[in-house]
Amino acid sequence: MNPLAERTDWYADSLTAASEVEGFGRDPWWLIIGKILAIFLFLIVMTIFTIWYERRVVGRMQHRPGPNRAGPFGLLQSVADALKLAFKEDITVSAADRLVYFAAPIISVTAAFIGYSVIPFGPEVSIFGHRTALQLADVEVSVLVVLAASSMAVYGVVLAGWSSGSPYSLLGGLRSAAQMISYEVGLGLSIVAVFMTAGTLSTSEIVAAQEAGQPYQIGGFELTLPAWYAILLFPSFMIFLISMVGETNRAPFDLPEAESELVGGFHTEYSSLKFALFFLAEYIAMMTMSGILITLFLGGWRAPWPISLWDGANSGWWPLLWFTGKLLILLFVFIWLRGTLPRLRYDQFMHLGWKVILPISLAWIVVLGGIRAVNDSADSEYLWLTVVGLVSLVALLIYLLPRPKDVRPQLDPGAGGFPIPPLDLEVPPSPRAARLPAARQATRQAVSAGTADTASTGPKEG
Amino acid sequence: MSLSPYVPIAGMFILAIVFAVFSVAVAPLLGPRRYNRAKLEAYECGIEPSPQPVSGGRFPVKFYLTAMLFIIFDVEIIFLYPWAVSFDALGTFGFVEMLLFIATVFIAYAYVWRRGGLDWD
Secondary structure, three states, X not given: OOHHHHHHHHHHHHHHOOOEOOOOOOOOHHHHHHHHHHHHHHHHHHHHHHHHHHHHHXXXXXXXXXXXXXXXHHXXXXXXXXXXXXXXXXXXXXXXXXXXXXXXXXXXXXXXXXXXXXXXXXXXXXXXXXXXXXXOOXXXXXXXXXXXXXXXXXXXXXXXXXXXXXXXXXXXXXXXHHHHXXXXXXXXXXXXXXXXXXXXXXXXXXXXXXOOOEEEEEOOEEEEEOOOHXXXXXXXXXXXXXXXXXXXXOOOOOHHHOHHHHOOXXXXXXXXXXXXXXXXXXXXXXXXXXXXXXXXXXXXXXXXXXXXXXXXXXXXXXXXXXXXXXXXXXXXXXXXXXXXXXXXOHHHHHHHHHHHHHHHHHHHHHHHXXXXXXXXXXXXXXXXXXHHHHHHHHHHHHHHOOOOOOOOXXXXXXXOOOOOOOOOOOOOOOHHHHHHHHHHHHHHHHHHHOOHHHHHHHHHHO | OOXXXXXXXXXHHHHHHHHHHHHHHHHHHHOOOOOOHHHHOOOOOOOOOOOOOOOOOOOOHHHHHHHHHHHHHXXXXXXXXXXXXXXXXXXXXXXXXXXXXXXXXXXXXXXXXXXXXXXXX
């Protein structure tokens, strides 16, 4: 049989195979409803918590306490804010396209919620005598579901900007759309490497593929590294990390809502609960992206290294804790970026997305494919991956090293045709300045002598 | 009883829509209503809002270009996914084929870059 025919057979087999992932799709209806409600509550509570978390952490970074009045440590501040928002006047601007204006926040928040339905929280547990995984659903194309949901979020944003009938909103919406689709390319390309290594698109199977640590033989002694794709596929991890910040419109990539340029961006004209829905959608998008990053690169719900030495760490309900812990760390990274980095200019931002991230990810896919195609055994493949990972780490460090800069910027005296004065112009000493101290001296002497007349006229003469 | 694996995702979708529609519908009932003509105008830092055409008006063609580029690369990505999943089964043949495909798209990319399609001012 020729190789092509063999491949066609293989494809036919894979097409007829069941589109279900092992262990999913057999929950009773009450369990499905329970899981849906649990995820819904988890996202709402986490959003309320994250808003407080962000304000506290940014507060600390700026040497101020942050919200600390409502409830213990100010924990109830977000609840208070949400309630207050609900009782604010709901304004619909007269220039708005009413139907789209009302639909946009609904689209945004719905798209945000769907993404979380395929993220695995933990292994199989027993709920009321029923064995089920701590994950709402898993299909053969789970990661695509998340990507599709995050693409849908673009509609909410761009329609909100368009329907508000305000130039700020329109510009914010357009920028958002351009930004989200630009970084979606980087996002989509970075995870190709994960699919290549794991050989599946199902989230639970990707987590399972990161289970076994890879033993290395380095100089005679054995070292077991966790099989997290963050280590194995380091370049992909970095690209995903950058792209996900761009995709969620967070600082330093928060150009759609650049306050100094666009007021509030696409949600300038939204108030009350409609505004709250956009806010909710943004925070859920952050958590979805963090969740998918954990699943694809950080071993999913599996315990990190020191805890994983304990046998019971990856069974029962414990993984929920590890997942939430990783989620909180990633949310901290989001907040950290916001507290540290200034916002990029729009051209720098598009430059990064299209001219840096895109070619690097394409090249990385080709390199990874080459490594996998050349090496037959897993051992040499991991060795090569380590080499590539180290090289890219070193390249990154070199890039980040402080470079000697020109202390004086080279100024073009013409500056695009507009004359500007030379900045190093020295002001010649004023002849008056030389006379002034002498005049003051004379005044002082005159004052001490008690002649008020000369005191008032003295400086004028000088 | 066995349900399609997509049923839970649909359930999540329904709950999210119900929640969102409820929030949007209940907002005007909870809040006060104090009419003020200025409040209903588009916000433009206090000046009279510039009139906007109903369809959003004209915007820079750059955004359209970005969208077109996105479609090209998104389609490429969608082709890459099944190839990546079945990489081992396809072997070197699949790898070489995909290299040719990536190169083809890369030519278009280099052309757009060269013509300044990726430059923003």
